[in-house]
Amino acid sequence: MSIERPWLAQYPAGVPAQIDVDEYPSIVSVFEAAVANYRDRPAFANLGKTLTYAQIDKLSAQFAAYLLGELKLKKGDRVAIMMPNCLQYPIATFGVLRAGLTVVNTNPMYTARELKHQLVDSGTSAIVVLDNFGTTVQEVIGGTQVKQVITTGLGDMLGFPKGSIVNFVLKHVKKMVPDYDIAGAIRFKDALTLGQMQTLPEIKIDPQDIAFLQYTGGTTGVAKGAMLTHRNLVANMQQAAAWVGTNVKLGEEIIITALPLYHIFALTANGLVFMKFGGLNHLITNPRDMPGFVKELKKVPFTAITGVNTLFNGLLNTPGFDQVDFSKLHLTLGGGMAVQRAVAERWKQVTGSTLLEAYGLTETSPAACINPMDLAEYNGAIGLPIPSTDACVKDENGNEMPMGEVGELCIRGPQVMKGYWQRPEETAQVMDADGWLHTGDMAKMDENGFFFIVDRKKDMILVSGFNVYPNEIEDVIAMMPGVLEVAAVGVPDDKSGEAVKVVIVKKDPALTAEQVKAHARTNLTGYKHPKFVEFRTELPKTNVGKILRRELRDPPAS
Known part of the structure; x- marks a missing residue:
């Protein structure tokens, strides 16, 4: 079917209608080009330590050699990465890709139940995990195909003595690293040392090879792995780069990466697009610590930032944010959830930068529509379809x-x-x-x-940019003996856009909201926890017995 493309007439000057998808056969070839062009430029910074493109090149090659030479993994095998934003993340990710393997991005906040599903479903062979989350891996590893666990501390790449101090404080002062014991686990730094002794063979990567298995929920509530190929990611990187690249200074951009790189938005928009530009990804490990985040922003002459509505709103409401130097900021991109007009208008007022809304899905690598870079102010649209879309x-x-x-x-x-x-x-x-x-x-x-x-169309709930599927919440709450029926819905929430509400018909009259919340805490990641628990004597249903979730979003009639 032929399709009208009225959006092409609205494209800003310099943005092409089509991109060259075949310019690079793989993400690895984009990485190699960036290393060749920007060897000594800073690539990733975190907790006061910066690694150049040359250093990421060397360390990721060591990790790739370890995976192939020591672990004897074969092309297409899956390696899970379970870490927040830290320097080990790009080293591990580019290492896995350079070895011709597939990255399985794993949310470090997953409960044991969620992690086990993902590891078993993907058939993961090895997992890299930050010490803070080692207990979760220990709990499930026996029931999976994982042959090797690689562990690391947040301070491990920061050098001496800083790294040792960071690890000590996290474990012994902040008590953020529970004890765990995984038989045969190896430290990330030891894996790199072993990799140094191996030769990295020439790996042929086909554009159709799967680069990432990116898990996303579904209407069934079971997380599914979206197969994102090297071609998918290269295409999206080329599309986004063509869109935002008209006012980019190659080798000079500094992007604030506060959204986790395991989330497709930051992975592509920050990790890959700004790598192509020879930019510096300034990694924020814990953006929830808003005062700490603002303190960090005051030290960095950043030129770009991506985020979700809740992140921008949180920054705007943190004391000291209005004293940050925004003189170099020329790109603010919002996605993952709807950007609210009030937040966009206030962002423009405080920073002088228009908050541009974009739209995408895990299934589209993710960008599909972005607002024009020359947009004067918030327009309520998700934008125009990007080149070749x-x-x-x-x-x-x-x-x-x-x-x-x-x-x-x-x-x-x-x-x-x-x-x-x-x-x-x-x-x-x-x-x-x-x-x-x-x-x-x-x-x-x-x-x-x-x-x-x-x-x-779906009943999906969007909490701070993360998809929450009602079926999954319902399945977990329904496991409680005191629950007769349950339905989960999203309700508006000032902080997170939407929050989870569960409506329950009791089997046990003594069941309390606190018991329900405690059960959810054990089985579900934080953003999936029900914020509201409501009890009713019955749930509204269709004549075939399907629960009418839409009616439950409204407060009960008194």
Whole structure:
């Protein structure tokens, strides 16, 4: 079907309609080009330590050689990375990719149940984990195919004596590192030393090889691995680079990376796009410590920052943020969840930089639409489809809807995933024969090709940019003997955009909200915890017995 592209007329000067997807065959070739061009430039900084492109090159080669030479992993094997933003993250990630292996990004805050599902489902062979989360790995490792655990402390790459001090304080003063014992585990630094003794063979990486298994929830509530190929990521990097690159100074950009690199937004937008620019990723390990975050921002002459609405809102409400030097800031990109008008307007007022909203999904590597860089102020749109990307709005029968009418947003382009890992039926539900990815988001397009999200077709809850699927929450709460029925919904929340509310019909009259919350804390990551617990005598249902979640979002009639 031919498609109208009214958005092309709105493209800023210098942005092409198409990008060259085949300029680089893999992420590794982009990395090698960046190392060649920017060897001695700073690449990643964290906790006062900076590594250059040449250093990341050397260390990631050692890690790749360890994985292949010592562990004897084979092309396509999966390696999980379970770390927040720290210097070990890029070393491990580029090491895995250079070895021709697949990165399984793992949220360090996962509970044992969530981690086990991901390791088993992906068939992970090795995992790199920060000491703080070693106990979770210890709990599940026996029931997985993982052959090798590689452990590391937050201070391990910071040099002496700083690294030792950081590790000591975290363990003994802040008590943030529980004791664990994993038989046969090796330290990350020892793995690098072993890798030095190996020769890294020439690895041929095909554009269609899977670079990342990026887990995302689903309407079924079970996390699925989106297969993102080297071509998908290279395409998205080329698209985003063409979009934002018109006012970028190569080799001079400093981007604040506060969103976790295990999340697809920061991984592509910060980790990959700014690597192509020869920029410096300034890694923030714990952005939740807002006063510490602001203190860090005061030390760095940053030129770009990405975030979710809650992050920007948190910074704006932290004392001292208005004293940060914003004179070099030329790019603020918001994604992961809707940017609120009040936050965008205040951001512009305080920083002088327009907060540009972007839209994407794990399944689109992630960017699909971004607002123009020359946008004067917040416009409420998710932006225009980026180069080489088509977008349209379809009705339930797959017919394209007229301009201005609401339907399901569909995306087509080289950044759309290969499919879900070992789930052909679920892949077929979201990808049609013409290559359109059905996003589950209800949207409309205006006459200029700007897209606006209206509502979500799925019942997904979006907490601080993270997808929370009601089925998963319901499954966990339903495990409690005192629960007869449960439904989970999202309710508006000033801090996180949405919060989780569970509505329960009791089996045990003595069941309390606190017991429900304690059970959730044991089985679910923090952002999935129900903030509100409500008890009712019955749940609203359709005539076939399906719970009407929509009716539960409203407070009960008194």
